[in-house]
Amino acid sequence: MLFSDSALKGAHFIQLCDKNRTPLLFLQNITGFMVGREYERRGITKDGAKLIMAVSGASVPKFTVVCNGSYGAGTFAMAGRAFDPRFIFTWPQSQISAMGAEQAAGVLTHVKARQLTREGGRLSEQELAAIREPILEGYRERSSACYATSEIWDHGILDPVDTRNALAVVLSASLNTPIEAPHYGVFRM
Secondary structure, eight states: OBOHHHHHHHHHHHHHHHHTTOOEEEEEEEOOBOOSHHHHHHTHHHHHHHHHHHHHHOOSOEEEEEEEEEEHHHHHHTTOGGGOOSEEEEOTTOEEESSOHHHHHHHHHHHHHHHHHHTTOOOOHHHHHHHHHHHHHHHHHHTBHHHHHHTTSSSOBOOGGGHHHHHHHHHHHHTTSOOOOOOOOOOOO
């Protein structure tokens, strides 16, 4: 989970690495940014935006390894494929999606139950389970490392034991290309 202080620290770290021409390695195991009124008052939106701007504006090579779960905006903030890392790999047990299967099933069944309540109906436990199970199964299937690789969302599945060697090869390959000057927007500190 990313909090305001960790997002701000990450943004500063990325800027320093970019200035020193140090490549960035992101190991993703993230559920996303912390949400809630209290965290919004503390500045999670502002600090999260700084982190995302730092990641998107960094010109040094970025490498991403999805080690476990990678969900929501945390995926983007940790150099997900939308921010075009030079290489992105997954481990066999990793999962990547907009939200976890349990969260998605909970939200969608809650929405359906509220629709029926407005219309004067009510769902039984069996009907809720009948709605919930296909959602869970679909999310589990589509968030797997095998599915992500089959859609060419990454550069392949790595055995965790081979990660160091693979990163050494891609780091060596990426350093043959000149690194551009950083190009950031305005950071409001």
